[in-house]
Amino acid sequence: xxxxxxxxxxxxxxxxxxxxxxxxxxxxxxxxxxxxxxxxxxxxxxxxxxxxxxxxxxxxxxxxxxxxxxxxxxxxxxxxxxxxxxxxxxxxxxxxxxxxxxxxxxxxxxxxxxxxxxxxxxxxxxxxxxxxxxxxxxxxxxxxxxxxxxxxxxxxxxxxxxxxxxxxxxxxxxxxxxxxxxxxxxxxxxxxxxxxxxxxxxxxxxxxxxxxxxxxxxxxxxxxxxxxxxxxxxxxxxxxxxxxxxxxxxxxxxxxxxxxxxxxxxxxxxxxxxxxxxxxxxxxxxxxxxxxxxxxxxxxxxxxxxxxxxxxxxxxxxxxxxxxxxxxxxxxxxxxxxxxxxxxxxxxxxxxxxxxxxxxxxxxxxxxxxxxxxxxxxxxxxxxxxxxxxxxxxxxxxxxxxxxxxxxxxxxxxxxxxxxxxxxxxxxxxxxxxxxxxxxxxxxxxxxxxx
Amino acid sequence: xxxxxxxxxxxxxxxxxxxxxxxxxxxxxxxxxxxxxxxxxxxxxxxxxxxxxxxxxxxxxxxxxxxxxxxxxxxxxxxxxxxxxxxxxxxxxxxxxxxxxxxxxxxxxxxxxxxxxxxxxxxxxxxxxxxxxxxxxxxxxxxxxxxxxxxxxxxxxxxxxxxxxxxxxxxxxxxxxxxxxxxxxxxxxxxxxxxxxxxxxxxxxxxxxxxxxxxxxxxxxxxxxxxxxxxxxxxxxxxxxxxxxxxxxxxxxxxxxxxxxxxxxxxxxxxxxxxxxxxxxxxxxxxxxxxxxxxxxxxxxxxxxxxxxxxxxxxxxxxxxxxxxxxxxxxxxxxxxxxxxxxxxxxxxxxxxxxxxxxxxxxxxxxxxxxxxxxxxxxxxxxxxxxxxxxxxxxxxxxxxxxxxxxxxxxxxxxxxxxxxxxxxxxxxxxxxxxxxxxxxxxxxxxxxxx
Numbered sequence: 001x002x003x004x005x006x007x008x009x010x011x012x013x014x015x016x017x018x019x020x021x022x023x024x025x026x027x028x029x030x031x032x033x034x035x036x037x038x039x040x041x042x043x044x045x046x047x048x049x050x051x052x053x054x055x056x057x058x059x060x061x062x063x064x065x066x067x068x069x070x071x072x073x074x075x076x077x078x079x080x081x082x083x084x085x086x087x088x089x090x091x092x093x094x095x096x097x098x099x100x101x102x103x104x105x106x107x108x109x110x111x112x113x114x115x116x117x118x119x120x121x122x123x124x125x126x127x128x129x130x131x132x133x134x135x136x137x138x139x140x141x142x143x144x145x146x147x148x149x150x151x152x153x154x155x156x157x158x159x160x161x162x163x164x165x166x167x168x169x170x171x172x173x174x175x176x177x178x179x180x181x182x183x184x185x186x187x188x189x190x191x192x193x194x195x196x197x198x199x200x201x202x203x204x205x206x207x208x209x210x211x212x213x214x215x216x217x218x219x220x221x222x223x224x225x226x227x228x229x230x231x232x233x234x235x236x237x238x239x240x241x242x243x244x245x246x247x248x249x250x251x252x253x254x255x256x257x258x259x260x261x262x263x264x265x266x267x268x269x270x271x272x273x274x275x276x277x278x279x280x281x282x283x284x285x286x287x288x289x290x291x292x293x294x295x296x297x298x299x300x301x302x303x304x305x306x307x308x309x310x311x312x313x314x315x316x317x318x319x320x321x322x323x324x325x326x327x328x329x330x331x332x333x334x335x336x337x338x339x340x341x342x343x344x345x346x347x348x349x350x351x352x353x354x355x356x357x358x359x360x361x362x363x364x365x366x367x368x369x370x371x372x373x374x375x376x377x378x379x380x381x382x383x384x385x386x387x388x389x390x391x392x393x394x395x396x397x398x399x400x401x402x403x404x405x406x407x408x409x410x411x412x413x414x415x416x417x418x419x420x421x422x423x424x425x426x427x428x429x430x431x432x433x434x435x436x437x438x439x440x441x442x443x444x445x446x447x448x449x450x451x
Numbered sequence: 452x453x454x455x456x457x458x459x460x461x462x463x464x465x466x467x468x469x470x471x472x473x474x475x476x477x478x479x480x481x482x483x484x485x486x487x488x489x490x491x492x493x494x495x496x497x498x499x500x501x502x503x504x505x506x507x508x509x510x511x512x513x514x515x516x517x518x519x520x521x522x523x524x525x526x527x528x529x530x531x532x533x534x535x536x537x538x539x540x541x542x543x544x545x546x547x548x549x550x551x552x553x554x555x556x557x558x559x560x561x562x563x564x565x566x567x568x569x570x571x572x573x574x575x576x577x578x579x580x581x582x583x584x585x586x587x588x589x590x591x592x593x594x595x596x597x598x599x600x601x602x603x604x605x606x607x608x609x610x611x612x613x614x615x616x617x618x619x620x621x622x623x624x625x626x627x628x629x630x631x632x633x634x635x636x637x638x639x640x641x642x643x644x645x646x647x648x649x650x651x652x653x654x655x656x657x658x659x660x661x662x663x664x665x666x667x668x669x670x671x672x673x674x675x676x677x678x679x680x681x682x683x684x685x686x687x688x689x690x691x692x693x694x695x696x697x698x699x700x701x702x703x704x705x706x707x708x709x710x711x712x713x714x715x716x717x718x719x720x721x722x723x724x725x726x727x728x729x730x731x732x733x734x735x736x737x738x739x740x741x742x743x744x745x746x747x748x749x750x751x752x753x754x755x756x757x758x759x760x761x762x763x764x765x766x767x768x769x770x771x772x773x774x775x776x777x778x779x780x781x782x783x784x785x786x787x788x789x790x791x792x793x794x795x796x797x798x799x800x801x802x803x804x805x806x807x808x809x810x811x812x813x814x815x816x817x818x819x820x821x822x823x824x825x826x827x828x829x830x831x832x833x834x835x836x837x838x839x840x841x842x843x844x845x846x847x848x849x850x851x852x853x854x855x856x857x858x859x860x861x862x863x864x865x866x867x868x869x870x871x872x873x874x875x876x877x878x879x880x881x882x883x884x885x886x887x888x889x890x891x892x893x894x895x896x897x898x899x900x901x902x
Contacts, residue, residue, distance in 0.1 A: 033872065034586060051502030051503060056869075057868065061866070065633070183509075185521045415512070420484075421485045
């Protein structure tokens with residue numbers, strides 16, 4: 001039986017698998033995690049609105065109704081295309097056709113040293129780490145006596161004004177200004193300063209300029225400082241150095257922004273296996289490491305090798321590359337599955353044709369921007385569509401109707417019930433305090449004896 | 452203003468705080484975590500049924516309506532009763548009255564080396580680690596070719612037949628035999644062997660013998676092997692050594708049980724601050740480190756020092772100590788709060804009187820045992836009461852009505868949607884494979900090329 005191996009259980013891989021489910025081929029889905037992650041809602045986990053389980057579905061549960069599909073939790077390390085063999089960290093897997101759909105991870109443009117100071121948001125662990133840092137910042141600010149240090153704790157910097165940066169900035173603003181309003185006694189969370197740094201001339205550069213402007217206005221109204229044309233040149237544990245003019249190449253005056261909570265939403269690159277694929281097949285990569293694929297999503301000289309989703313660099317007829325959106329990955333995954341089935345039944349292949357359904361970015365409660373065909377939407381209408389689209393996906397994959405209930409609940413109560421500080425050291429507030437606060441020193445007045 | 456410091460935001464501390472909320476004293480609640488954890492449902496997180504956010508409530512959110520209460524995330528390290536000062540890892544806090552309610556943690560009876568091989572279940576991190584191990588065991592068994600190793604992966608051992616051990620054993624049995632039924636292709640999860648080891652003569656020794664027997668029967672029906680009179684003498688990475696006769700002192704023949712998934716539910720001891728309290732106040736401790744308190748829950752010679760909840764060793768008039776149950780901790784917390792308020796208004800103190808409302812242990816879907824007054828219940832009725840009681844607490848503290856919906860959903864669909872393998876190394880399947888499976892060796896037939 002023809003054996004299709006699908007590497008990666010994201011949108012591309014999962015759609016490919018579902019379209020091969022119940023057909024005459026044997027399928028093995030390989031992922032190093034045991035769940036499909038609904039990445040578009042990861043920012044909700046990072047800000048305490050949803051729990052990891054709400055936006056992740058066990059791959060086995062999603063696929064268990066297809067008896068021809070096997071799920072394998074494993075990590076691919078190498079590829080032997082001549083022998084059609086995928087090498088794993090602990091074994092190997094022979095295939096007749098391979099679909100690679102491992103997506104992208106965040107990318108610091110050569111500044112990997114920035115990673116510990118400015119975590120990106122691509123995995124559940126990333127989201128929990130950012131959540132941890134956000135809520136530790138509020139706890140630390142509540143305890144801090146020195147004004148400038150407290151301000152640094154309350155300075156939230158988000159690097160990158162794409163959809164991820166915008167939604168994170170909006171969510172942190174709502175958290176500080178609404179959810180936590182009454183939770184602290186000394187430090188007013190409403191004093192938190194949330195700054196969105198974007199190197200280019202406008203946020204949401206993938207959207208029409210009018211929507212970028214709407215989004216910027218809305219963010220400003222929510223209390224987010226939007227700084228475009230601002231390029232980050234350094235990130236360390238105490239903050240960020242920016243250069244004005246940014247990507248526009250304008251000025252060169254540097255500025256230092258003190259912050260203890262920096263999040264990275266500025267760049268992605270193809271996951272590591274892309275380099276392996278390029279090396280062993282001779283396929284080209286673009287500057288982000290994406291594999292340049294043929295019009296049928298396969299690699300030159302390797303009709304049995306598909307690359308789909310965010311990791312594929314696919315040029316449409318008009319020269320535009322496909323956007324890194326879930327619907328694009330899903331369409332490619334389905335296309336690859338159908339192409340394999342057509343071959344199996346002796347039919348000739350068709351070229352992939354992308355149907356752009358639209359693009360949405362959520363800013364906060366009630367607010368989003370979106371283009372749907374020629375329609376440009378913003379505000380509540382766009383938000384409703386955003387909500388509908390995302391809930392639909394969640395229900396399609398895993399019947400997660402409860403997330404809708406959870407959201408409705410959060411919406412009414414403005415609660416974020418999952419704002420837990422968890423992890424190896426749940427109480428790391430000690431380290432940042434320096435020598436001047438001696439051990440055993442009494443806490444400030446409101447916390448010391450006043451009777 | 453009289454300043455009450457409450458150390459610990461568990462059931463005892465939270466009830467004390469709520470009873471002091473809106474009164475004429477100033478209150479500071481100190482906890483090293485930023486949330487109250489609903490421990491009775493931790494086993495649901497460990498088995499993928501609920502997410503951490505479902506059973507944890509931010510302390511600030513629970514208490515933010517009381518303007519006289521301040522929440523402080525901090526860790527207490529020492530106590531200076533003469534100066535009424537609580538020393539923190541990074542500061543100090545002066546009090547007029549101190550309520551200590553830091554509870555218990557698990558205890559390996561001097562065998563601390565067992566901890567890495569048999570994690571206990573007391574914190575969110577514990578639950579996520581056990582969840583991780585459970586689901587890795589199923590993944591590993593699916594991949595394992597050698598029968599005896601696969602059997603070791605599918606051997607789940609729970610040490611300790613108290614309520615925690617019983618609910619964990621029941622939940623793992625349901626997981627293996629129902630939820631995961633169709634999720635694997637090579638290894639049948641229904642073959643999982645779940646064994647509950649209890650040193651004494653019966654499980655649930657805190658319950659009437661008839662209910663212990665009912666629980667044992669139900670567990671057996673669910674596929675759990677219950678072994679009483681079986682004492683654990685050694686735990687290492689490959690399994691457990693037990694001695695028959697156990698606490699009864701009967702036999703002495705040792706037996707080796709291979710297992711890669713051992714959970715510890717056998718013993719608790721008072722949290723570390725209890726030793727500090729005993730040292731600086733001269734208070735007595737029992738064998739589990741609990742502080743022996745006076746009839747008014749204070750320490751001898753220290754009327755300003757209350758110890759409540761699981762950490763208090765309190766002898767009732769009949770000589771019985773209070774059970775380590777949430778309702779007991781709540782009653783003690785409320786009592787301490789009321790005692791402080793009575794003193795403030797010049798009234799004399801009352802002795803604490805515990806009202807035993809009952810005792811419940813859940814075994815699984817539809818099944819629990821419980822004693823309520825003189826009534827002994829088992830089966831569906833007991834389960835309904837268990838569900839009602841637990842949901843009531845969740846709603847009382849944090850309005851978590853959604854957990855009820857989640858449960859109803861899980862109940863109907865038998866789903867456990869939060870079965871994610873997360874953490875630092877989400878894919879640790881490589882290590883356990885030993886030399887005989889050489890690198891690059893092809894996987895077994897079902898996963899390799901088959902034409």
